[in-house]
Amino acid sequence: MGLKDCEYLAPSNLSEALDLKARLGADAVWLAGGTDLMPRARNKLVSPKAVISLKNLVQELSGVEDDGAELKIGALTSLEEAGAHQAVRDRLPGLVQALKSIGAPTLQQRVGTMGGNLCADTRCLYYNQSAFWRSGVAPCFKLGGEVCHPGGATADRCRSICQADGAIMLAALDARVSLAAGSGERELGLEEFFTGRGEEPLAMGPDELLINVKVPTPKGQGSAYCKLAARKAIDYPLISAAAAVSIDADGVVAKASLALGGVFAAPLMLKDATQAMKGQKCGPKELEKVARKAGSHAQPFFIENQSAPAEWRAEMAPVVAKRALSEALAGAKGQI
Ligand SMILES: Cc1cc2nc3c(=O)[nH]c(=O)nc-3n(C[C@H](O)[C@H](O)[C@H](O)COP(=O)(O)OP(=O)(O)OC[C@H]3O[C@@H](n4cnc5c(N)ncnc54)[C@H](O)[C@@H]3O)c2cc1C
Ligand code: SF4
Numbered sequence: 001m002g003l004k005d006c007e008y009l010a011p012s013n014l015s016e017a018l019d020l021k022a023r024l025g026a027d028a029v030w031l032a033g034g035t036d037l038m039p040r041a042r043n044k045l046v047s048p049k050a051v052i053s054l055k056n057l058v059q060e061l062s063g064v065e066d067d068g069a070e071l072k073i074g075a076l077t078s079l080e081e082a083g084a085h086q087a088v089r090d091r092l093p094g095l096v097q098a099l100k101s102i103g104a105p106t107l108q109q110r111v112g113t114m115g116g117n118l119c120a121d122t123r124c125l126y127y128n129q130s131a132f133w134r135s136g137v138a139p140c141f142k143l144g145g146e147v148c149h150p151g152g153a154t155a156d157r158c159r160s161i162c163q164a165d166g167a168i169m170l171a172a173l174d175a176r177v178s179l180a181a182g183s184g185e186r187e188l189g190l191e192e193f194f195t196g197r198g199e200e201p202l203a204m205g206p207d208e209l210l211i212n213v214k215v216p217t218p219k220g221q222g223s224a225y226c227k228l229a230a231r232k233a234i235d236y237p238l239i240s241a242a243a244a245v246s247i248d249a250d251g252v253v254a255k256a257s258l259a260l261g262g263v264f265a266a267p268l269m270l271k272d273a274t275q276a277m278k279g280q281k282c283g284p285k286e287l288e289k290v291a292r293k294a295g296s297h298a299q300p301f302f303i304e305n306q307s308a309p310a311e312w313r314a315e316m317a318p319v320v321a322k323r324a325l326s327e328a329l330a331g332a333k334g335q336i
Helices: 014-027 037-042 079-084 086-091 093-100 105-111 114-118 165-172 271-275 284-301 310-335
Strands: 007-009 028-031 050-053 064-066 070-074 176-181 184-189 209-216 221-228 239-247 253-261
Touching (some): 064 086, 070 114, 079 086, 079 114, 086 093, 093 239, 093 310, 114 165, 114 209, 165 221, 253 310, 271 284
Antiparallel strands (some): 064 070, 070 209, 176 184, 176 209, 239 253
């Protein structure tokens, strides 16, 4: 195990945990379910001096609260518990789909958490490899080096990608995260939380802990998540689309948002494409146009850093976008 030489700490409450992190900073990492962290540690992609387990904070930081306008989901809520909550099932069907697509039921039920999914690292075929495999190539930008293997000679940054299904759906749902530190709390929209930089994908300080995510649930909203992966389980998205569409009583679109996953270091928000839906009663033709525009916007982001060719992923982008938008719109119609 890559963590065998590091100190294991298990604070008994939130304030103790924040004190520890304030003291240790970037030398320590949080451990929730460990399903993203442990494989990286085993591959020596992360070698902290200490691990701070969140296991004693589960009571404090898990569960779903509903104030009618939004749902607050605690960071340590398991993926299964979040997806099974009645209010989530009734008002955020796209999130249920996204959470059910993560790994496998055992991972969702026992270990994987909402906070861990939001904070999961970006991924790349040249990065998520054993130390032995990587010893054959020069260190890339994400490892502090000066190359990007699939990026070619002109590459100047890391283009690893966000493949966290829950986070991609939450971005389309306009969610906000609460970050706590010894000095207080702050709230960030996901567009700010995800930096879009593969080297450092999260705008989170070394002393901060994500404590919850707040998801608005406006009336008349439908949502959907569509993921393409090599297998139906235990597979990250090669390309995915998350859509949320709200309509008014006449069926006119009041708000639409679309995020693509498996493309960019953050969920790729496609505001220009969905803008055209506002004020329209969208049918299949309009949705096809929006999906195509989304696909062409995403086109330049694809590089050969996944197990499926970039060309295929780019071709599939408008396909998943249209499926997610159509399903979200149909869901919205069912709400009024
Ligand atoms: C076989 C397998 C298949 C998988 N398939 C998928 C998949 O299809 N889709 C997908 O999205 N993911 C997948 N994953 C990744 C992972 O299971 C999920 O992203 C899961 O939700 C991570 O949650 P965790 O609690 O295990 O996170 P952890 O591994 O504990 O943490 C992940 C990262 O976030 C940090 N962290 C954790 N909690 C917090 C917090 N509250 N505040 C600040 N930082 C925090 C940790 O330090 C770590 O860097 C897979 C993993 C495995 C092993
Ligand atoms: S995209 Fe390039 S820099 Fe980033 S992890 Fe992959 S090889 Fe490294």
